[in-house]
Amino acid sequence: MPLFFNALEATAHRLSLVPPMFDYFHTLGLHALVAAARMGIFDALRERPATCAELATTLDLDPHAADVLLRVLAGLGYLRGRGGRYRLTRASRLWFTTDSPTSLVAGLEFWERTACVIWPRMERALRDGSPATPFYDLLENDPELSRSFQAWTAALARRQAPAAARAVPVPRGGGHVLDVGGGHGVFSLELLRRHPLLRATVLDLPGALQSAAGHPRLTPRPGSFLDDDLGGGYDAVLLFNVLHGLGDQEAATLLRRLAAALNPGGAIVVGDQFGDSLMPGRSSRALLHLLDLNYLVATGGRVRGFAEVAQLLREAGFRRPRHRRPLRSVTTELAVART
Ligand SMILES: C[S@@+](CC[C@H](N)C(=O)[O-])C[C@H]1O[C@@H](n2cnc3c(N)ncnc32)[C@H](O)[C@@H]1O
Numbered sequence: 001m002p003l004f005f006n007a008l009e010a011t012a013h014r015l016s017l018v019p020p021m022f023d024y025f026h027t028l029g030l031h032a033l034v035a036a037a038r039m040g041i042f043d044a045l046r047e048r049p050a051t052c053a054e055l056a057t058t059l060d061l062d063p064h065a066a067d068v069l070l071r072v073l074a075g076l077g078y079l080r081g082r083g084g085r086y087r088l089t090r091a092s093r094l095w096f097t098t099d100s101p102t103s104l105v106a107g108l109e110f111w112e113r114t115a116c117v118i119w120p121r122m123e124r125a126l127r128d129g130s131p132a133t134p135f136y137d138l139l140e141n142d143p144e145l146s147r148s149f150q151a152w153t154a155a156l157a158r159r160q161a162p163a164a165a166r167a168v169p170v171p172r173g174g175g176h177v178l179d180v181g182g183g184h185g186v187f188s189l190e191l192l193r194r195h196p197l198l199r200a201t202v203l204d205l206p207g208a209l210q211s212a213a214g215h216p217r218l219t220p221r222p223g224s225f226l227d228d229d230l231g232g233g234y235d236a237v238l239l240f241n242v243l244h245g246l247g248d249q250e251a252a253t254l255l256r257r258l259a260a261a262l263n264p265g266g267a268i269v270v271g272d273q274f275g276d277s278l279m280p281g282r283s284s285r286a287l288l289h290l291l292d293l294n295y296l297v298a299t300g301g302r303v304r305g306f307a308e309v310a311q312l313l314r315e316a317g318f319r320r321p322r323h324r325r326p327l328r329s330v331t332t333e334l335a336v337a338r339t
Helices: 007-014 021-038 052-059 063-075 090-096 105-128 135-140 143-166 186-194 248-261 282-298 306-315
Strands: 079-082 085-088 176-180 199-204 218-222 234-240 262-271 319-324 334-338
Touching: 021 063, 021 090, 021 105, 052 063, 063 079, 063 085, 085 090, 105 135, 105 143, 105 282, 135 143, 143 186, 143 262, 176 186, 176 248, 186 199, 186 218, 186 234, 234 248, 248 262, 248 306, 262 306, 306 319, 306 334
Parallel strands: 176 199, 176 234, 199 218, 234 262
Antiparallel strands: 079 085, 262 334, 319 334
């Protein structure tokens, strides 16, 4: 929920002249967004701006209810309303129209369920530090939810993959990359596109691999990266958005197993949000702390700084971890190290 406080509003909040109403209404904002995307409001505005009456007729909505929802979306910055007509903002065109390559629409069900099922169980996680849900079991047992989660992560990956792939060291004559917890396979696909002789194996749980992209040089490998055989002889390993889902012990074990699965001199590329190098600003910090809470509650994982990830990599036998932040992708942070 983007908030746009002016100086007066910010002061009123700082001095506690008003109650913290936005915290109560965050979730309502999410549900409004989900409802709007599902009912086709963003898609209907893709071609041209429209009035509330036109949208209500096209989408078969109650005119007053449509008016209320459109004002909410405009207030949150997802629509712009001028002269009685609504139009998309850049953000809603990019993220909430269904034919955008980075559309988050198919992933909205996942967040709706997370808000209703996982986060309300937070207290247990806070009391004993263990996750409130066996998160990935939940996904494995619910194909639709798994598809929605994979669609959401794939949309974000599509935005990051070109920049991330440029930072992955791959042998000239081809080679073999293991994409650990690679699910949808978007990062592997981008690497295969860049390197015509490369092969990729995407290791993930069986349900997640149902969403994996198809490619003649991509092999899905169903299994758990914690317990099952990882194979071997890899030239590079991708570990994108996986480490934050693991506790320290699991992370250390996985990294040791990956070091053993790589050829000598092979590279590991860890992609994650690093808590010690985020964009400056209070909102970014608040978001990072919320992410940390989400990982704690959902999987028992956590946000780590680059320094902590580098330490874990060294302890697992990797050499010279380097922090890379590829150009043109402000949210992609990488740690690259060699065996
Ligand atoms: C946050 S997603 C990241 C997906 C992808 N790497 C990306 O960055 O978009 C974490 C992935 O790890 C997979 N995963 C979680 N636990 C796993 C396990 N024990 N073994 C194999 N895969 C696992 C999940 O199914 C999911 O696809």
